[in-house]
Every structure is written in C-alpha cells, then in structure tokens.
Amino acid sequence: MSLNHILQSGCAGKIRYRRPHERTGGSVMIRQAVSTDSAPYAIGPYSQAIVANGFVFCSGTPGIDPVTGVAPDGVEEQTELALRNLDAILTAAGASLATLVKTTIFYANVDDFAAINAVYARYMPDPPPARSAPANVNLPRNLLISIDAIAVLASG
Numbered sequence: 001m002s003l004n005h006i007l008q009s010g011c012a013g014k015i016r017y018r019r020p021h022e023r024t025g026g027s028v029m030i031r032q033a034v035s036t037d038s039a040p041y042a043i044g045p046y047s048q049a050i051v052a053n054g055f056v057f058c059s060g061t062p063g064i065d066p067v068t069g070v071a072p073d074g075v076e077e078q079t080e081l082a083l084r085n086l087d088a089i090l091t092a093a094g095a096s097l098a099t100l101v102k103t104t105i106f107y108a109n110v111d112d113f114a115a116i117n118a119v120y121a122r123y124m125p126d127p128p129p130a131r132s133a134p135a136n137v138n139l140p141r142n143l144l145i146s147i148d149a150i151a152v153l154a155s156g
Helices: 003-008 075-093 110-123
Strands: 014-017 032-035 049-052 055-062 100-107 130-132 145-152
Touching: 032 075, 049 075, 055 075, 075 110, 075 145, 100 110
Parallel strands: 100 130
Antiparallel strands: 014 032, 032 049, 049 055, 055 145, 100 145
C-alpha cells in the first residue's frame, strides 16, 4: 500500500474503530487502531498503534522519513526520526512521550549504543520509562533502529 493510498483513504491522523473483541468472562475489550500520516505507514498486517484499556501499544517505529519513505544513513539521524515518528503516533492516540511506561529499542550494531542513548535521553521524560535494548538485530530495509513503546493515555 503506497503512502498516497494511505493519505487518500482519509485515515491519516485518526483513530479507526474496530469491532469489540470478546475476552474470557464475557467482558468486552474495545481495541482502536491508530493511524497517522505524520509517521511511516504500516508496511504489513499491523497497526502503527493500538489503544486498549487506557494504554497505547506502539509497533516498532523506524527512523524513516514519513514524507519521502527514506531512512537517513546514520544511526543518530535514524534514532531522531524514530523518536519523532513515535511522538507523532502517540499524539494521534491521545498520549505523549511524557506518558511512556516502556520502550524497546531494536538496533543493528551494539557499537551504536552510546550514540543511540545520547539522542534517546533528549526525548525521554524524568523519570525515563522502563526499557529493553536488544542489539545486533537484523531489521528490514537495512534499517539501523526501530523503537516500540507502551504509554498510558493522558488523563484529563
């Protein structure tokens, strides 16, 4: 699916509602898919994020420019873009970087850990969220980094 198709479909920047999914015990959970054109579109059978039970579950967010569809060459630049993209998805969902509770950073080269941390630290609230950071991960499209996250919806 092309970026133009996503933009023309009218789902950019909106939460699309899905049918309720039944849980055990007869209670119903509503899952809402989040989609914004301010971040790279999902390139497979997944959503940019799902809102459920007061939480926002963000898929792995790459350091790809959402307008051009291209990732820059350096890990610092890709980390910066990944965090901006994550912020855009969280904003579309009604959350923010300040409401993050958990992130996972998948990155291609363990030697990039310090550079990633330097960029990451500029975006994180105090106290920062819990985090995992597996290294030496083969990411699609020769990406250097992808960040997934869990946030709580902003109260208000």
